[in-house]
Amino acid sequence: MRRRLCIAIQKRTPDWDAVLNYLGVWFEQVDYSKSLAQNYSVIILNDQPESDQVELLKVYLNNSGSILEIEDNLIFTKKSDTKNSSVQTLTRNTRHKSFEHISFVDLFENVRLHNDSELFEGLIHFQKQKKGAIGFFGANLASLTQQSGYMRKRFYSSAGENPDEIVSKVSKHELLELFAATLKELHYHQGLPFISKWTSPTEKPVFGFRVDSDFGDQKSIHDLYDVLKRHDIAGTWFLHVEAHEEWLNHFKEMEKQEIALHGYEHGTSSSYHKTVRNIEIGEEKLEEAGINIDGFCAPYGIWNEALEKSLSEKSFVYSSEFTLAYDGYPVEPANENLPLQIPIHPICTGSLNRRRYSYSDMEVYFEQVLNQKLGRFEPVFFYHHPLQPGLDVIDAILKKVSSLPFENLTFSEYAGFWKRRKEFKFEAWSNDGMLEIQSDSQQNVLLQVSTSMDGFDLTDDTGSNIDLPKTPKFKYSNSYLLESEQVHKLRNKDLRLLKTSLLDWKNRIKL
Known part of the structure; x- marks a missing residue:
């Protein structure tokens, strides 16, 4: 049938x-x-x-x-x-x-x-x-x-x-x-096979690198940019505009880098008026410097009602707040006035430094995340702050990324692809073990064809009588998975975690 x-x-x-x-x-x-x-x-x-x-x-x-x-x-x-x-x-x-x-x-x-x-x-x-x-x-x-x-x-x-x-x-x-x-x-x-739109513009999963420029001086910015340039990585720089107000032209000279907004001041507030004003001043300063932007991420990654209302009135293509979503694929808001949410992995070298990691241990941590994501063909988005320790770690990780099968995209490029992916329309039929796919869409989006949990195939073929392969071309590999006791330990709310949260709140700059 x-x-x-x-x-x-x-x-x-x-x-x-x-x-x-x-x-x-x-x-x-x-x-x-x-x-x-x-x-x-x-x-x-x-x-x-x-x-x-x-x-x-x-x-x-x-x-x-x-x-x-x-x-x-x-x-x-x-x-x-x-x-x-x-x-x-x-x-x-x-x-x-x-x-x-x-x-x-x-x-x-x-x-x-x-x-x-x-x-x-x-x-x-x-x-x-x-x-x-x-x-x-x-x-x-x-x-x-x-x-x-x-x-x-x-x-x-x-x-x-x-x-x-x-x-x-x-x-x-x-x-x-x-x-x-x-x-x-x-x-x-x-x-029956399971057919879905692939999550990257090519067969390779996406890698992205985000820079939150918090209070960065020219040397720290330049040193980080040199690392990205050395490994031919296109990054997205979310600017704390006030910290660079006198030398914003410096960012215009960067090659293959995207500039986005992190706010004028690096602060957060539950006040809509303070929040939207912090965004607007940042936009104005970047516009005066001749810098066009598509995206925003909130200081400290804090998503609240004030930010939600502010972003619903703006025209950003995407935002990126790990208090709303972390890891994984872009999340589409039910409110069509809000921008696409692009998650990142929320742990950076600063997070690891607070737990007294050596640089070599930091590399092990990020390689663990890379291998886990690559084994499932999922996107990887890391981030860094120029003034935080660990630039050598970033250098080593980006060198590793360059040797792996990733498709490096800026946040704007990824958001653009995700929009094309949503607009891409297809229809598919199964008939006695054969597959038929039809599409009139102009967008070129690969389709993922899965017949088992072992892996999948990718195709851009449209037509009838497409053979379903007996073994998938792309096979999943699962890295170490936690046992229940380890999970409970991770989610145990102890005094140390509470103390960290209180100190973080106390040190957080308020608008």
Whole structure:
């Protein structure tokens, strides 16, 4: 039977559209006037269907369909088999091929857990129903990925004491990866491939380097630029404009570097008027210097209501705050007036220096992150402050990056690609083990074709009778994954972590 590889959702909303655009899948709101079995590879129930729709869903399951029930929208899963629970961090707790690349997920939310599942303590569950399959996902991930709460977290290190930083409470990348793995599992159960838009303009995953120029003098700026230039790395420099006001032309002379805004003063505030004014003065000074900008990142990475309102009134293409999202792929805000959020890895040499790392241990830490990300073909975005120690470490890491298969992009280039990726439209069908892809889009975006959790293939081929390879060209390699006891140690709130947070708050400059 020829089947559309289209994912249907019960109710389209801006936050659910953002999730599905993040995954890069072909999706639409379910049309119950169509043959569900022929038209939908998976149906997501993020809302309650009508009674007549339930009967059609039963027929769909009997025809080998797959349904994914979200949180309280339970039709085929017995509510008595689940429980409401207030959770913080959920661990994998069991070996399952589809989820072996994720150790834990931070939620800090009320969710629904399945009593008969060990997958992330019941967050995810699968059951067979006649010829079909039913998946259960106990969190409203569309809402969670738009949340803006933050806290101080530790990050695992094999090189020394675990470093820490204030970041988003919800580990959005892991949450979205869990959801993607759940959808893949429901496709594979039916013998169907999972088709999605690739996350880079080339076959290579993206590497980006961010510089927060906080209080940097000309020598520290020049020394860091020399390192980037030596390794042919295009970086994005977020300027603390007040610190460089008398020599902004210096940045215009940099080759292959992007300039963005970090604010006029390096300070934060809960006041909208102070926040927007700090942005506007910075914009004005850069404009006077003849510097055009596309992006912004907040001092200290702090996202709050004042910043959100300020950015919604501006025309930035992207922003980058790790208290909103860290690691992973760009996150699309449900509010269309807000810029794209480009996450970075939140640990820098300064974070490691506070934990008394030697330079060699710092290199080990960053190589650990590089290998972990490269093994999953995920983007890597590191950052540095010119006045912080560790320039030799940055030199060594960028030399390493230059020897690895990464596609180096500035933040603006990555945001531009992500926009093209969203605009790219495709349709795909599976027919007796063959694949058919059609696209009328002008954008050139690779498609990722997955038939197992071992890896994937990439194609820009459109047409009919495309062979599905038996073994993937790109194979995943999982680096060291934490056990539950290690995860609990990471998330343990001890006095030292609290003291660090208090000192950080006390030393933070207020506008």
